[in-house]
Every structure is written in C-alpha cells, then in structure tokens.
Amino acid sequence: MFSNRDIKNIYCIGRNYRLHALELGNEVPEQPLVFTKPSHSATLMDGNTITLPANVGEVHFELEIVLKISDVYIAGAPIEESIDAITLGLDLTLRDVQSKLKAKGQPWLAAKGFKQSAPLGTWIPFPGEAELGNVDFKLIRNGETAQIGNAKDMLFGISELVKHIEANYGLGAGDIIFTGTPAGVAALQDGDQLEAYWGEQELGNCSVKLA
Numbered sequence: 001m002f003s004n005r006d007i008k009n010i011y012c013i014g015r016n017y018r019l020h021a022l023e024l025g026n027e028v029p030e031q032p033l034v035f036t037k038p039s040h041s042a043t044l045m046d047g048n049t050i051t052l053p054a055n056v057g058e059v060h061f062e063l064e065i066v067l068k069i070s071d072v073y074i075a076g077a078p079i080e081e082s083i084d085a086i087t088l089g090l091d092l093t094l095r096d097v098q099s100k101l102k103a104k105g106q107p108w109l110a111a112k113g114f115k116q117s118a119p120l121g122t123w124i125p126f127p128g129e130a131e132l133g134n135v136d137f138k139l140i141r142n143g144e145t146a147q148i149g150n151a152k153d154m155l156f157g158i159s160e161l162v163k164h165i166e167a168n169y170g171l172g173a174g175d176i177i178f179t180g181t182p183a184g185v186a187a188l189q190d191g192d193q194l195e196a197y198w199g200e201q202e203l204g205n206c207s208v209k210l211a
C-alpha cells in the first residue's frame, strides 16, 4: 500500500491548461514548466482538517490530476509501464508570496513547498492515457463547483510530461507528478469544505483551517 511516506520526488507542472495560464496573466509555455515540492509537503485528503498559513496573503487551491510512478521510464516504452495509479491532489499556493517571488525572479519554494501544501486523495489504478480524457475531474467547494477539468485540455499530455521529466531530471518508483490545474483557482477561506471528484467518484475531502 503506497503511503505519503513512500513518496520520493514531487514534480509539479505549471501552466499546463491554457485558460489557467491566462487567468493569472501568464504566457502559455513552449515547453513544460516544472517545479518541485519537498516530499514533506504531502498530506492526506481523507476527511481531515488541513491547517494552512494565515497572514501571508491568499492561499489558492489548484486541483490537479496526480500520477504515481511505479517504475523507471524507459525511452520508447508505453507510459502505462511506468505509471500505476492516479489520484487528485491540491497544489496549494501562497499566491501573494508567489507574485513577489516572480517579480524578483526568485524560486517558488516558499509559495509552493510549504508544509501541507500537497494534499492527496485516494489512489486508484491508472486507467491508461486515452481513458484519462474521458473523465472530468472537479473540485467542490462548500457544495459548489469551483473547478472542472479534463486531461484532454492539457497543453502537454502526460506522455510528454513523463518523457520531459525523465530526460531532464530523472523519474523513478515513488515519484509523483502534479500535472497542472485547470482554470478557476481562487483563495481559500477559513472553514472551507473541499471535495475532489474523479467523474462521480469522490477521491478525497478535507476542511481548511487558516491559522
């Protein structure tokens, strides 16, 4: 049973959905924009309360498909041999901190890598790349749809992401990849209730405490 303790590297993709890149005033990238979070940022989305920093500006939710790597990717092989599970995760972001870092040209760690910045739902078997695009995923916030996305709308599909990360940084068992968020990101409020759905299947839920 894979647990958060088994996570090695957490790779994340920025601006992988056109409408999300544009909503933040960013250009659409010409190659995958990759950053990482410490493995310590991983937490669960299992009905728990997630405590997040208050007083550092807005904390944004970004719901994303997350891939679990089960084996080294060999160039030319089907990615199905290297990915064995997916879930939905939140790439939580201190947006105001990030804006300041971006303006200074500094790394995003403080905005993206803080503790509990990577809540993860339940892992389900990887259905294959083609099937991913047949299912919408969505974030329900306090009973209302906040984000809805589909892998079909990724600028760089998961094969490209796996190949790019392997070629540049390495990829192996225990690594996970946050594949980018669709449009609709916004600031969390204290007491928010979040639910992450893969089609009709709930993969995780949590409540938010800003403290």
Ligand code: ZN
Pocket (backbone or CB within 6 Å): 012, 013, 014, 062, 064, 091, 178, 180, 181
């Ligand atoms: Zn993200």
